[in-house]
Amino acid sequence: METAVLLFGRDMQLLAINPAGENLLQASTRMLVGRSADMIFSSSERCRKTLVTAAEENRAITRRELSLHISPGNDIIVDCSVTPVVQDRGKPELIVEITRIDRLMRLAREDYLQSQYEATRNVLRGIAHEVKNPLGGLRGAAQLLDMEISDPELKEFTQIIIREADRLSGMVDKMAGPNKMLQLEPVNIHTVTEDVRGLVAAEFPDLVRLETDYDPSLPDIRADHDALVQVILNLSRNAVQAMLDAPDATNGAPNRLIYRTRVASKFTIGNTMHRMVLRLDIEDNGPGIPNDLQDTVFYPLITSKAEGSGLGLSIVQTIISQHNGLVEFISKPGKTVFSIYLPLE
Template identity: 45%
Template sequence: MSINRVTPSPLEQTVVDHLSTAVMLFGADLCLKYLNPAAEMLFQFSARHVVGLYAGNVLPCPGTQVERRLRDALTSRHPFTERELNVVLLDGRTITVNCTVLPLHHFDADPEILVELHQVDRQLRITREEHLLSQHQATQALIKGLAHEIKNPLGGLRGAAQLLERELPDPGLREYTRIIIDEADRLQALMNRMIGSNRMPTRARVNIHTVLEHVRGLISAEFPSGPQVLRDYDPSLPELSADQDRLIQAFLNIARNAAAATGARGLVQLRTRVLRQFTIGSRRHRLVLLTEISDNGPGIPEEIKDQIFFPMVSGHPGGSGLGLPIAQDLINQHGGLIECESRPGDTHFYVYLPLEPEHA
């Protein structure tokens, strides 16, 4: 393909800069000459730090000889498209993209090569998140309905046991009515935990690292012999509008599971980052706070991976199965979402919270 190379007009430059598709331009030496803001956002690096680097350093694709494929395209002058290509980001995450490579040969200049990347796992993630949110809302509605139906006869049962206790002539028999009353109270407390609080979050300006440090202190007190808790915080993060007590409870539920899974010799890491132009469910946010809680425990059993946010589902013997559903509900109240990836020796919980003001 041969085209005349001309200097782009301001309008053309504006169009390329505002494309949602990542665009990168490499010279004949396969050094990066330009990338648009969408590419900066996709790879999470600044143009001034990567312009001039070789293609293999900018496009880390495991199992793919990037520079050889680009050089072949320059030689043959034939464009090509690679679908569902895995690209490793600076933070270790892997994204899936469709990659189109277009050689540009000019009459009066050295050839160049244009690379266009379209992230395909983003739409899959949005669909998964929407399903997760609707699933959680349906579950909560079902639980609240069941709790309402259970609480009424439970109150009558407790009241009848109290009346019976007063009428029993033998004090020794009151032990049995006391068991009925105590079990009714236990079930009542369980119902209250399952349906959560009806009160709206009391929002104030909150530093996420203050929340995480409080959680770290609680975990250290609860598990004095370990695991080791590492921190990787982004000190530039702004404060967010949130209910601090509810955030502490949500993160504590996740971190407690991680600590219990890893044991004394395990490792738990708390990590914070900011994401730009990020979608939670179907809503796109300018800034999103990502808090990651990871551990090197045995991982979540395969048979319950898709059910961990359902009440009464637990991978720990004797677990109540309420910690993660409650955490998801508390984060949902802030417009956020919790996601999980797990395999043996490597489990990650990702907590996404919008950083916009509440009224935005």
């Protein structure tokens, strides 16, 4: 049973709770029974008010999308239904039914973003095909012209045309997405993150504090080592560059980049429920992603940087999808976390 059911007495103290409720609140019946509703729902004023209103007005009430703080770093979204049960005159007892919906919301959002991403990707593949054909002709004509002329100044112009045609061809290939087959083999995720940490430390010496919070018990995963390095390096560079571009965002604190690994259980990616997945968090204390970009950051050509191509996060999305994984993020000023989920089975 997925719905948490709690029974509160007339004095608003918990009388009983089902196993789903124990799982939801991450506490045993022995710990919870006898506690007041105010204590159990201390993090949600809306939830507490719902119980009080239902008791005072003796009517059933349902509230949607309430936020509950379960433990540090674990905030969930729930629907809450409160039904008064009057056994005799006086204040009623209350049956509270709580259904967690944040996973459903995440899956719905994931499906929507994935469909939008695929639609955009298909359009770009079509554009890439149409652009590369004339680019190839342009480059070939420039090569033929280069062989026919002897004037060094004119040859410089033909070489510019050839170089720019190659540059545009490479950009078009990136727009269309990686087409290299993955080389899957057992990979230790900490080997990957340590390789990236070394690259970032060399690229941005003394500009950012690199920290780790690893779960050493994680098993190897089947993955492409070099592709994962590209993913984590792209995310790390974006984070560091954002912090350097907005030095006041940290309120005087040092720029920090944290690599964190954990195991998540019973996690759904797409339409598949995985018994266990690896979660890699890349967290920074920079300015955050602008709100108007948060729904489209994984789309190709979307960037807030004047010199950016807008292809880095699109490549991240594609590579992680090729690994049957998921990448998502939360972002606000002072804290941005990109989380990568990869199946452990």
